[in-house]
Amino acid sequence: MGWKKKHLLGIKDLTRDEIETVLNQAKVFKEVSQRAVKKTPALRGKTVVNLFFESSTRTRISFELAAKRLSADVINVASSSSSLTKGENLIDTLKNIEALSCDIAIVRHQIAGTPHSLSEHTRASVVNAGDGSNEHPTQALLDMFTVKEKLGTLKDLTVTIVGDILHSRVARSNMWGFTRSGSQVILCAPPTLIPKGIEEIEHVEVSYDLPSALKRADVVIMLRLQRERQTSHFFPTLREYTRYFSLTEASAENLKKNTLVMHPGPVNWDVEISSALKERLSPAILDQVTNGLAVRMAVLYLLSLGKEEKS
Amino acid sequence: MSLLIKNAQIVNATGIAHGDILIEGGTIVKITKNIKARDADKIFDAQNKHVLPGLIDMHTHLRSPGREDEETIESGSHAAAKGGVTTLLCMPNTELPLDTQQRVSWVRETALSIGVADVYPVGCITKERKGKELTEFGHLKEAGAIALSDDGSPVENSLVLRRAMEFASAYNLLIISHCEDLSLATGGILREGKTSSILGLQGIPAIAESIIVAREIELARYLNTRIHLAHISCKRSVDLIRRAKRDGVKVTSETCPHYFSLTVEAWEERYNALLKVNPPLPEKEDIAAIKKALDEGTIDVIASDHAPHTKEEKSADLSEAPFGMIGLELLFPLSYTFLVEKGKFSLRELVKLLCAHPAQVLGFTDRGSIKEGKRADLTVVDPQASFVVRENEIASLSKNTPFLGTELKGKVLATIFGGKIVYNSFK
Numbered sequence: 001m002g003w004k005k006k007h008l009l010g011i012k013d014l015t016r017d018e019i020e021t022v023l024n025q026a027k028v029f030k031e032v033s034q035r036a037v038k039k040t041p042a043l044r045g046k047t048v049v050n051l052f053f054e055s056s057t058r059t060r061i062s063f064e065l066a067a068k069r070l071s072a073d074v075i076n077v078a079s080s081s082s083s084l085t086k087g088e089n090l091i092d093t094l095k096n097i098e099a100l101s102c103d104i105a106i107v108r109h110q111i112a113g114t115p116h117s118l119s120e121h122t123r124a125s126v127v128n129a130g131d132g133s134n135e136h137p138t139q140a141l142l143d144m145f146t147v148k149e150k151l152g153t154l155k156d157l158t159v160t161i162v163g164d165i166l167h168s169r170v171a172r173s174n175m176w177g178f179t180r181s182g183s184q185v186i187l188c189a190p191p192t193l194i195p196k197g198i199e200e201i202e203h204v205e206v207s208y209d210l211p212s213a214l215k216r217a218d219v220v221i222m223l224r225l226q227r228e229r230q231t232s233h234f235f236p237t238l239r240e241y242t243r244y245f246s247l248t249e250a251s252a253e254n255l256k257k258n259t260l261v262m263h264p265g266p267v268n269w270d271v272e273i274s275s276a277l278k279e280r281l282s283p284a285i286l287d288q289v290t291n292g293l294a295v296r297m298a299v300l301y302l303l304s305l306g307k308e309e310k311s
Numbered sequence: 312m313s314l315l316i317k318n319a320q321i322v323n324a325t326g327i328a329h330g331d332i333l334i335e336g337g338t339i340v341k342i343t344k345n346i347k348a349r350d351a352d353k354i355f356d357a358q359n360k361h362v363l364p365g366l367i368d369m370h371t372h373l374r375s376p377g378r379e380d381e382e383t384i385e386s387g388s389h390a391a392a393k394g395g396v397t398t399l400l401c402m403p404n405t406e407l408p409l410d411t412q413q414r415v416s417w418v419r420e421t422a423l424s425i426g427v428a429d430v431y432p433v434g435c436i437t438k439e440r441k442g443k444e445l446t447e448f449g450h451l452k453e454a455g456a457i458a459l460s461d462d463g464s465p466v467e468n469s470l471v472l473r474r475a476m477e478f479a480s481a482y483n484l485l486i487i488s489h490c491e492d493l494s495l496a497t498g499g500i501l502r503e504g505k506t507s508s509i510l511g512l513q514g515i516p517a518i519a520e521s522i523i524v525a526r527e528i529e530l531a532r533y534l535n536t537r538i539h540l541a542h543i544s545c546k547r548s549v550d551l552i553r554r555a556k557r558d559g560v561k562v563t564s565e566t567c568p569h570y571f572s573l574t575v576e577a578w579e580e581r582y583n584a585l586l587k588v589n590p591p592l593p594e595k596e597d598i599a600a601i602k603k604a605l606d607e608g609t610i611d612v613i614a615s616d617h618a619p620h621t622k623e624e625k626s627a628d629l630s631e632a633p634f635g636m637i638g639l640e641l642l643f644p645l646s647y648t649f650l651v652e653k654g655k656f657s658l659r660e661l662v663k664l665l666c667a668h669p670a671q672v673l674g675f676t677d678r679g680s681i682k683e684g685k686r687a688d689l690t691v692v693d694p695q696a697s698f699v700v701r702e703n704e705i706a707s708l709s710k711n712t713p714f715l716g717t718e719l720k721g722k723v724l725a726t727i728f729g730g731k732i733v734y735n736s737f738k
Binding site: 012089090091109110111112113114116117131132133134135169172195196197198200201 | 506507508509510512513516627628629630631
């Protein structure tokens with residue numbers, strides 16, 4: 001059993017073995033989810049807190065349901081419904097919640113590194129549910145789970161990630177996960193949305209040309225584009241961006257027959273992906289959501305077994 | 312009142328000599344071997360340790376008036392004494408900025424009444440540091456300012472800076488420029504590059520500094536006036552300054568210990584707000600360039616950029632945690648450890664960078680060296696003594712330094728300020 005970690009802060013900190021352990025465990029839980037009685041008692045008596053400093057519905061619901069399926073008690077603390085306001089001391093907030101004997105804190109924050117800092121100040125296990133532009137480890141784990149399910153392997157693949165790489169925690173987590181698993185990652189975006197020096201990372205390359213990056217891909221991950229990036233000069237207009245970096249019927253011509261196209265959701269149709277491709281691509285994207293639940297159950301379960309050590 | 316310092320290894324930028332130093336009324340009156348004890352009211356045995364000219368730190372933040380929870384003139388003065396700093400400049404970006412005669416003279420008078428370090432307030436270049444209207448330079452000078460800066464911010468408008476440089480030259484006031492192109496830097500947390508990309512934190516590119524360095528040099532060249540560039544942190548800035556100096560532009564510059572002792576890669580170990588400093592921690596190649604620049608005189612001065620912040624402030628998330636680290640008490644140990652112990656510099660060269668050069672840049676003729684007739688500002692150090700940086704031993708009100716727990720070499724043992732022993736750790 002290859003799991004000893006107390007916290008899940010990023011894929012960057014995981015070994016290939018640890019990734020495999022989560023995915024294998026997720027497979028077990030996916031089977032459980034397909035039964036008539038979907039609940040297991042694995043986390044009975046444990047308390048899980050969703051501590052979301054940044055608004056999120058989908059990820060929070062997925063974690064909440066995962067915890068409930070494992071019979072844990074779940075508390076949701078969201079920025080809109082609490083005193084999690086700008087300037088409040090984060091450590092104080094966590095200490096307060098810890099005083100209620102919480103076992104696992106699932107943290108989302110708009111700034112990279114916040115879950116890491118919190119993990120140094122709590123007895124609870126911390127799960128990073130997205131920290132700024134840094135990591136979103138459970139998203140990458142569910143992406144990897146989906147890839148393994150559909151393509152049978154995580155090794156020797158070419159994974160093309162398209163879109164706002166600069167601000168994307170999904171891109172970073174997947175980059176670490178797939179490179180660690182023995183695959184090559186192509187980051188494809190206009191130069192303004194590529195982080196400086198990222199190509200210095202082993203097995204990572206950068207491309208500004210979507211058709212050629214699609215041609216080589218076994219897996220394509222289309223990232224969500226936030227429209228407000230336009231006002232910060234990352235691209236001139238949405239029209240200009242989509243003309244060159246959107247997956248359209250025309251650019252999809254470059255895909256290999258078995259290439260798996262994914263998206264962390266929710267898709268801005270006609271921005272990242274043309275709505276003409278909706279019928280063709282939607283099923284796989286929804287599979288990701290289903291798999292997300294199993295992966296999050298696996299993460300919560302493994303952390304509850306994790307040793308009391310500082311990771 | 313006279314003080315006799317016996318058995319000193321007297322270190323000047325020009326050489327080291329063994330001898331005794333006799334001080335009368337705050338001035339060095341005699342340096343020679345074997346001065347008789349009966350000639351003095353009080354004896355201080357330096358026990359053959361090294362005695363340096365009092366360090367001159369031309370870049371600190373004492374936070375008063377306004378943020379006395381971070382630092383006060385008094386705590387800052389004691390931190391200086393403990394760090395062997397006898398003269399310091401404090402920057403005007405206090406909560407109530409030092410843009411009026413009253414505030415400048417309040418800082419100067421307060422420090423004088425405390426009397427453990429010579430504190431010179433730097434006046435604002437523009438009112439409220441907004442970069443729009445000039446302050447009253449002559450009045451600020453009369454109140455005790457010897458330099459002007461909007462430190463913490465650049466003077467963004469080139470015309471405003473031009474007028475400031477022209478006007479300041481009439482009063483022989485030094486303009487100290489904080490070189491930062493805000494359009495490139497704002498929102499960033501650490502140096503842009505591989506590390507920032509790995510960590511998913513917004514970067515600050517090195518060009519945010521060097522672009523403004525280039526502008527300041529062009530202005531100084533055109534106007535033929537002086538400018539001093541604060542906290543230089545990158546290779547491109549060094550290259551531009553070297554070229555300018557060769558061309559005869561009246562530019563001087565400073566760097567800080569954290570720009571030759573830590574690299575941006577320190578962030579990869581841990582997300583740590585104590586590493587957040589502006590300009591941000593450099594790359595390895597910048598450190599090499601900065602050391603070379605210090606060696607050849609392209610960078611004139613080492614200053615601390617002592618920037619106290621409370622624990623509470625530094626424990627906010629990384630975007631809200633303020634920039635800066637304390638440095639007054641670590642100025643000598645860090646410089647000694649990283650330039651002498653781990654580098655190729657000599658103790659004499661350190662004295663040049665920490666005493667003689669800042670005196671020159673600031674126009675002090677009464678300090679910066681140990682000579683008969685100079686002020687009796689002296690710092691006794693033991694270069695061989697090592698110590699671990701501990702929070703409870705820091706005199707500053709704030710303890711924000713990434714060097715906590717680090718073992719350093721080069722300890723300040725005692726500080727004499729105007730002939731008075733203001734810090735003494737001798738047994």
